[in-house]
Amino acid sequence: MPGKVSPDDLLAHVFGRTGEADESVLQGPAYGEDAAAIAVPEGTLVVSSDPISLAASEVGILGVHIACNDVATSGADPRWLTVVLMLPEPDEAILESITRDLDEAAADLGATIVGGHTEYVDALERPLLSLTAMGVGEFVPTGGATPGDRVLLTKAAGIEGTAILAADFGDELGIDSEVLERAEASLSELSVVPDARVLREYATAMHDPTEGGVVAGLYELAHASGVRLEVDREVIPIREETRQLCDAAGVDPLRIFGSGALLATVPEDDVDAALADLEEAGLEAAEIGVVLEGEPALRIGDEAIDEPVEDALYPLWADADAEE
Structure with missing residues (x-):
């Protein structure tokens, strides 16, 4: 695999x-x-x-x-x-x-x-x-998160994966053409250069959730920083086209390629200013969790993530190759 x-x-x-x-x-x-x-x-x-x-x-x-x-x-x-x-x-x-x-x-x-x-x-x-x-x-590491920091996510989960699903599997998923069009347009939002230019002024750590999506990105940030992350799944932004494509493909939107979003940990006192600056730059963002002391670990809602995450799109490509 x-x-x-x-x-x-x-x-x-x-x-x-x-x-x-x-x-x-x-x-x-x-x-x-x-x-x-x-x-x-x-x-x-x-x-x-x-x-x-x-x-x-x-x-x-x-x-x-x-x-x-x-x-x-x-x-x-x-x-x-x-x-x-x-x-x-x-x-x-x-x-x-x-x-x-x-x-x-x-x-x-x-x-x-x-x-x-x-x-x-x-x-x-x-x-x-x-x-x-x-x-x-000025270098900002993945491994710089400090207990007490808050976890921010820009834009939404699964942006890259949404574009890939629409482009590579859209014809097979029975999704409305208007939804597919919005999903394919996600390709124009993959850059987090503007997001990082704002958050690097505040962040103790930043990370790009690529393969394995937001879950993998959070897991890697926790282990790189040697901290415990507690994340509220319900507040993680997920766009409607992402939900529809993931439901049709049977995959978790938090576990598909996540380029286009940026994870950052920010001191609690700086959260409001960071979110305000992102909004002024035209970038959506949400506070999704907190950094705690303890052995490296990740909990999203009731789910404890205790091993590296495989991207949910890999089996779809494997199945497509097997059918050819």
Whole structure:
């Protein structure tokens, strides 16, 4: 089954194998952290890499936003990108479509694609895209949440997953065309760069809920910070088109790809100011939980989450591949 490598395997085989130690590395590989931070003369260079392989539609747009979001949620403005693009076969139309989307999405964020690699790999069944994003700023970790902080979520749960469901499975789910149109329009809301620019002035920690959705993002934030999170499921914003698509597909909207939303922990005294600034910037947000002392743990309503979360869309792709 596709998905992230387990925290235990990362600890055993990845995090300790980073070559020569370098004192300029302020944040290296760690569970739940969105990006690395490196001290440079201009400040702190924030770097993040992310692949995207399963979404078939508008993969270039998704790829740029996923990579740049991780830099933004770590406190920097994304400025530079490298792109590795592998295609299953020579197809000029697909190459044209993906690179056009890469160009437009990067330009929209004010970022520049500075290099990369492109090739054809016949072992692939669909395009594989991997991007590295970089920017300079003041680093904000995932692991900075402090007991007493409040947990904020911008926009809503499952924005990216909603767009993917509509684009990849919409024809099979029997959903009204107007709902599908709104869901597909979610693709234009995947950037959390504006959200992060507001919240980095207040946040002790920020995290981008991607694979596994809001639940996975909260779990990773709790474990990175060494804290206990108590979250009220009933106040987590979920849009109507997300609910309808998830109900039709039989998946939990809190467990589908969540790019487009930003999780942040903010000191209690700063919550009102942070929410007001987000509203002034035209961004919806909600206070959804609290940070408590204790062993790393996550509780959402009556549900205790005690292991990493698999994204609910993976089985749908597996079933679609099996039927082909």
